[in-house]
Structure formats: structure tokens, C-alpha cells
Amino acid sequence: MLTVSALGKTYGSGEEAHEAIRDMSFDVAEREFVSIVGPSGAGKTTLLKCMSGLLAPSSGEVLLGGRPVTEPPEEMGFVFQDYSRSLLPWLSVRDNVALPLHHKHLDRTERERLVDESLDAVGLGDVLDRYPWQLSGGMQQRVAIARALAYQPQILLMDEPFASVDAQTRAELEDLVLRLHGEFSVTIVFVTHDIDEAVYLGQRVVVLTGAPSRVQEKLEVNLPSPRDQVETKELPEFTRLRGHVYRSIRSRGALSASAT
């Protein structure tokens, strides 16, 4: 469904040039859940912005359903890392979620149905008229997820969405995303720096190296569904996979450190 092909991105030019990602290639199948994990500073946000068409790549291309992505496509939803800034403080929760729907030429009842449904799906059916700043961080990120769902995307790109919430909330949000993945039959690309999170969520994990970032490894995750915060994480296979990813990232980090 989504193909990243020989993707490269360099910021600036000449002496100042910073190569963020180099020659990256991988595929995402329809309705798949792919985690992308890499050390901090690995150009994960750059990769996701190139994939969404927010940022033009320096080389290579991104294809969505065979068509090159140059502008953010309508089939794509995006959940930003910084929910407190991607939600608009002057709009109520309802209006924040409805905002991207105004230019979709839906009639009013259809739009309201989508807003109600997606807010119900993230468990926020009763805070419609509040403002984002009246909600906790976890609830704000739920609003951002509801906004993406109401947009009815076929593919959802999530940029370290749970990096700044506490551990308990984070576990709840992880399970929420897994449930929504099934309910809304949507493809999800989930970027994180947290190895446990990547393995717990993904059907596949793409491991990135440090800058300039490349694909280190693509791993199948053969953990049973539905996943469970306690039971899944107790499985020997989970432990093996997280150890494997950890070593993979560390070995590469040691290599690039000795090379410089």
C-alpha cells in the first residue's frame, strides 16, 4: 500500500549540510501495523514527514497506492508528537475534531456522526464542549487521535505520540491504538524511540540506525493477538525480540561511534 523507495533527505547544502536519512526502503501492507524504532536523533520525524508529503525528500520517493506522495494525501491521517500544539486552543474538542472535515463536502449530520463516533471510540464522548487545555495530556492526545480517525484515513502516521505522557496513561493509549487498528481497519505506521512499545504494538518493526539514518533491520513480530500489557510482555518471544532490537541498535551505535 505504502512504499518507501531509496528515500534520502539532506537539510541544507555545502558545509552546513546535514544528512538526516539515507537510502531508506521498506513497504507497508494494507491494514498492517508497522512500528519504526530508532535512537533519538535518528531522523524518525524527518522520515514520517517525508512519508506524509509534508516534507519533500532529497532523493528517492514515497508511493501511496502506486502514486507518488508530493502533498499530504486525503487518505492519510497524522498524529503529531506535540499534541498540546497540534490541537487548537481556541476551538472546543468537538470543533477540533470537526475542523479537517469542513472541506470534505459532507453534510452536517454526517459530519456530526463522524465526530461523535470517533470521540466515542477514544472514550471522550462526554467532553465535547470542553477546550483542549482543560484536559490532561493523555486526553489531549486522545482528541488528536479522534481527529485523525474522523478524517477517515486509510493510513495513519503517528509520530512518537505517547512520548510525553506518564507510563500508566501510555499503556492505556497503546491498547487504545491497537483496538482502533482493528475496529477502523486502518493501516498504522507508528514511530517511537521506545523498543518495548515498538515490539508490543507492531506486526512488524523497522529498526533504524543513528544519523544519517538507514534501515538497519526489518523484523516480523509473531506475538499472538490480542496483545496484553502483562501477558504479552511475559512471553519468551517478546523478551527475545526486545533483546534483539536493543542489541541491533546498540551494536550499530557502537560502530558509528568508533567510526567517527
Place this chain on the structure above:
Amino acid sequence: MTRRVLQIAVPIACVAVWWAVSAGSTNFFFPPLRDILETFREVWIFDKLGSDVVPSVARLLVGYGLSAVIGIGLGLFLGLHPVARAFADPLTHFLRSIPAPALIPPALVVLGLGSGMKVFVIVLGALWPILLNTIDGVRGQDPTPLEMARAYGIGGVERIRRIVLPAAAPQIFAGLRTSLSIALILMVISEMVASTNGIGNFVLQSQRTFAIPEMWSGILLLGLLGIALSLIFGAVERRVLRWHRGARQAARAR
């Protein structure tokens, strides 16, 4: 609570002191407050209301309204277009450096004695704080909401109306507040320099004809008008920027 009490108690005390101190005044230029208030009632309720107050307030509101429309409209455009801004920057800096009352003589020549001249002068003075604040507010915007707008295909008028304008609103309101006092000042000046009616004209004519209580009553009215405008402005601002205060308080609490 204490602030509330003071806000009401201090003005009452000031008026009481004025009343008491001036009560026995025989100074021709500083008549007792009682006389001024008596004159105020005779002149403004409602003898001169239609002939002087209404024209003054109309000029003020039209001039201020035009400043707001032009300032915000042009400010949005210049804030969003760096190239246009580069062209306009030297010009705006020159124009806003000219004290607006200096333009009364040429405005008189071109537009005559009427209200058009006064509105023109008010706009030329009140426009700049609104324009410059709007430009700054638009330029200084957090890029994340704009990126969100792009990701969700929100563009054109919708992007400006729902994202750019509200984000710049706190700064625009700061400009609007400054411009309100400038507009009032320019209304009075333009009426004093060349006019056949208006509160400013009334104050000056009273002074020239040694109608001292009338002069003071006009000044009192201008003060009250300023307070009323400021109160109305505050109410509108509180309503429109309710989200801004709430968000700031929430951010501080965290």
C-alpha cells in the same frame, strides 16, 4: 475582592475631594465641581447631544473601524507574504513615523472641513499599532498548527479564518487597544484644529468665549467617553480571548 473595592472606592473618594476642595472656589478658571456638573447636565443632557456628541462618536467609530479592517486585512497579507513585506516595510516605517496631526493641513486642503478629513486623520494615526501587531502576530505563529493544517488539507480562507487569525488574535487585540486611545486623541485634535461641531470643537470654543464651566464639562465628557470605550473594549476582548486566558492559566498550573 480588595481590588474590586478599591476600583470603586478610589474614584468616589477623588470626586468627593474635588467637590469639597472646589466648593468655595472663587477662581474664575477653576469653578466649583457643583457648577461644572450643573453645566454638564444642561449642556450634554441633551442639548448638545445630537449636534456635537453624535458627530464626534460617529467619526471616532468610523475611523477606528476602518483602521481595524485595513490594519487586520493588510497585516494578514503582509504577515503571510515575506516578499510583499520586504517591499512594504520601509514605506510603513516612514508613514507611521509621521505624527498624524501633521497631516491635518493637507487633509484640510483635499477633504475640507467635514467628517471625511477627521476620519482620514484618525485612520492615519490608529492604523499602525493594529497593522504592525497583526503582522507580528501572524509571523510569530507556532508552526505546528500550520503543519497540522497542511497534513489535513486545510487551506485558503479556512486556514486564515480558523488558524492564522485566532492564533494572532491576542496580539491583534493588543494593537486594537492602543489604537483606541490614539483614535480618541486624534478625534479631539482634528476637531479642535478645524471643525464646526464636535466635542473637541466645543471645548475649544468654550475656552475662547470664556465659558469655563462649559469647557470643563466637555473635558469631563471626553474622559467619561474614554472610560466607556475602554470598558466596552475590555468586555469584547474578554469574550473573544476567553480561550487565551484559560490556556495561559492552565499552562501556569502545570
